[in-house]
Amino acid sequence: MTSLPWRDAGAALARVPAGAHLVSLPGMGAPTTVLGALAGASAGRGWTLSTGLLLDEYPFLPAVEAGELGYRTWHVAGPVADLVADGRVGFVPARASAVPDLLRHWGVDVALVRVSPPDAGGLCSLGPSVSYAKAAMDAAAMVIAEIDPAVPRTCGDSLIRVSAFDSVVESATPIPEYRTAPDAELSRRIAEHVLNLVPRNPALQIGLGTIPESLLRSLPDADLGRIRFVGMGTDLMVDLFDKGVLSLGDVVPWPAVLSGELMGTSRLLEFAHQNPAIGMAPSSVIHNPCHLAGIDRFVSIITALQIDLAGNVNAEVLRGRQISGPGGGPDFVDGAARSPGGLRIVALPSSSSDGRHSRIVSRVEAVTVPGTMIDAVVTEHGVARLAGLTGRQRAEALIALAAPAHRDPLAAA
Numbered sequence: 046m047t048s049l050p051w052r053d054a055g056a057a058l059a060r061v062p063a064g065a066h067l068v069s070l071p072g073m074g075a076p077t078t079v080l081g082a083l084a085g086a087s088a089g090r091g092w093t094l095s096t097g098l099l100l101d102e103y104p105f106l107p108a109v110e111a112g113e114l115g116y117r118t119w120h121v122a123g124p125v126a127d128l129v130a131d132g133r134v135g136f137v138p139a140r141a142s143a144v145p146d147l148l149r150h151w152g153v154d155v156a157l158v159r160v161s162p163p164d165a166g167g168l169c170s171l172g173p174s175v176s177y178a179k180a181a182m183d184a185a186a187m188v189i190a191e192i193d194p195a196v197p198r199t200c201g202d203s204l205i206r207v208s209a210f211d212s213v214v215e216s217a218t219p220i221p222e223y224r225t226a227p228d229a230e231l232s233r234r235i236a237e238h239v240l241n242l243v244p245r246n247p248a249l250q251i252g253l254g255t256i257p258e259s260l261l262r263s264l265p266d267a268d269l270g271r272i273r274f275v276g277m278g279t280d281l282m283v284d285l286f287d288k289g290v291l292s293l294g295d296v297v298p299w300p301a302v303l304s305g306e307l308m309g310t311s312r313l314l315e316f317a318h319q320n321p322a323i324g325m326a327p328s329s330v331i332h333n334p335c336h337l338a339g340i341d342r343f344v345s346i347i348t349a350l351q352i353d354l355a356g357n358v359n360a361e362v363l364r365g366r367q368i369s370g371p372g373g374g375p376d377f378v379d380g381a382a383r384s385p386g387g388l389r390i391v392a393l394p395s396s397s398s399d400g401r402h403s404r405i406v407s408r409v410e411a412v413t414v415p416g417t418m419i420d421a422v423v424t425e426h427g428v429a430r431l432a433g434l435t436g437r438q439r440a441e442a443l444i445a446l447a448a449p450a451h452r453d454p455l456a457a458a
Contacts, residue, residue: 049163049192049213054082057189057212064091065154068181071097071120072306073314074174076159076191077218080105087114095137095151097144097177098122098372100221100308109134119144120370121361129367141305141373142332145180156185159216161196163207171203172196173220173278173307173314175325176332179205187211195220195311197318200297201325223308225258225280232259234425235392239346240267242421242428244386247342250276250377253308256348256392264290271295274302275340276331276377278323280309283316293322300324305331305373332373337380344388345377351393351409354440354455356416356431358391359409371413378418388420395424396448403451405443407458422446 052060057079061067067083069075075096081104083094093115094105103124108114110133117135118125128134139147158178160169169190171178179202182188188209193216207213236259243249247269251257261281264272265288272290274282282302285291295301301322307313317323330336337343350368351359361369381387391414393404405424422429422443429442444455 049207050211052212052214054079054214055086057214058082058086060212061090061092061155061187066151067092067094067155067157068148068153068185069094069096069157070159070174070178070181071176072100072174072308073220073222074159074171074178075099075101075221076157076189076214076216077101077104077221078216079157079189079191079214081218083114084108089113093117100223120372121367126366126368136367136370138371140332140371140375141176141328142376144177145328148177148181148184153181153184155187155189156181157189157191158182159191159193159196159220160205161198162192162194164198167207168204169207170196170198171205171325172199173317175201175203176305176328179327182209189214191216193220195314197314199317199323199325200319200321201300202327203325220311220314222310223253223279224310226255228259228262229255231394231425232256233263235394235423236260236263238423238428239390239392242388242390242423243269243344244342244388245270246272247344248273248275248340250274250343250345252277252348252374253279254348257346260346261285273299274304275337275343276304276373278302278304278307278309278313278317280313283313286316286322291322296321297324303331332376334376334379334383337377338383340384342386343381343384344390345381346390346392347374347378347414349391349393349404349413351404351406352391352422352443353406353409353416354443354458355436356419356422356439356443357409357412358414358416358419359411360413362411365410375414378414382418389418390421390423391419392423395426395446396451400448400450403447403455405447405451405455407455
């Protein structure tokens, strides 16, 4: 590795031209050492940074707050919600499948990636994050790679030649982690209703949060036959391999878990290392409805902040504040609509945690997925199958899923 273009993070960023557009990998693939150095390196440079969801505390935010670094994202998280609300961070409403084309449209001057050390053949692995990684690198004039021995060598479409890097930086910060939410009785009740809808031998898509995670915990007791996952890999899926729910014999190109992003802890990364049952694939596959259409019984299970009486789903705006983004939800729902035996499920609690606000509303604040694209809605109070219902019947079925205290006001609306 002595022939690699090693630089410290500051020196690597010093080579970036003024006015550049930088794109960073998201999630567990975020190069946090380089991102941390942005705070001190961006003054007077006129740079703009674009990213998806980040899991750490966004170490470059002091430069954004000072007006020294432009920042935009297509997935708002807690640390930047206030900055999005006051206009200092730009929110780009884009579904996951659109991000690679969006990067090509904008143009990328610098791609920031986190990779494994190269092997004897000069190949590094992108490890847990491949969704838009190669699209960003292909579009970029310069690539800065943070090399981290903790990045696993994942199977599938995750390898990149070390010769693609203009600078390599030794990682000095740990890989960001996503920690599973504690189990909760409410989420378990919702998960039970969801599992009663799922066909045998499904390919499941789930997101992050208490409801999807309760569903994963419930799968060992469900009799669903052969199960695969498409979309995201999490720590709880390691448990499913251990319990025989997922098969180590299902390997690339049709692995037990086909993922664009792994979201978990070191346990998941260690399990994914050189494991062909965890296959990584870019957004052109994972978020491509035409590809998902080729998967029989593809079941998309998305969560929501609100659903209205027409079945429209809001997964991103709450009381006027952008707190998330569309992500892959619209893509997965679209793919499930095309899949033979596919199913599109929305699962959410009937009300806010304090019971004051109904999550079933007369009109959503934003439409992430239109009601015409939803087959079934689930709360702790049961299931509403929307397909084939009139508008009035939809409203009545959804009101029945609301918390009892909110049903009369909804009926009046």
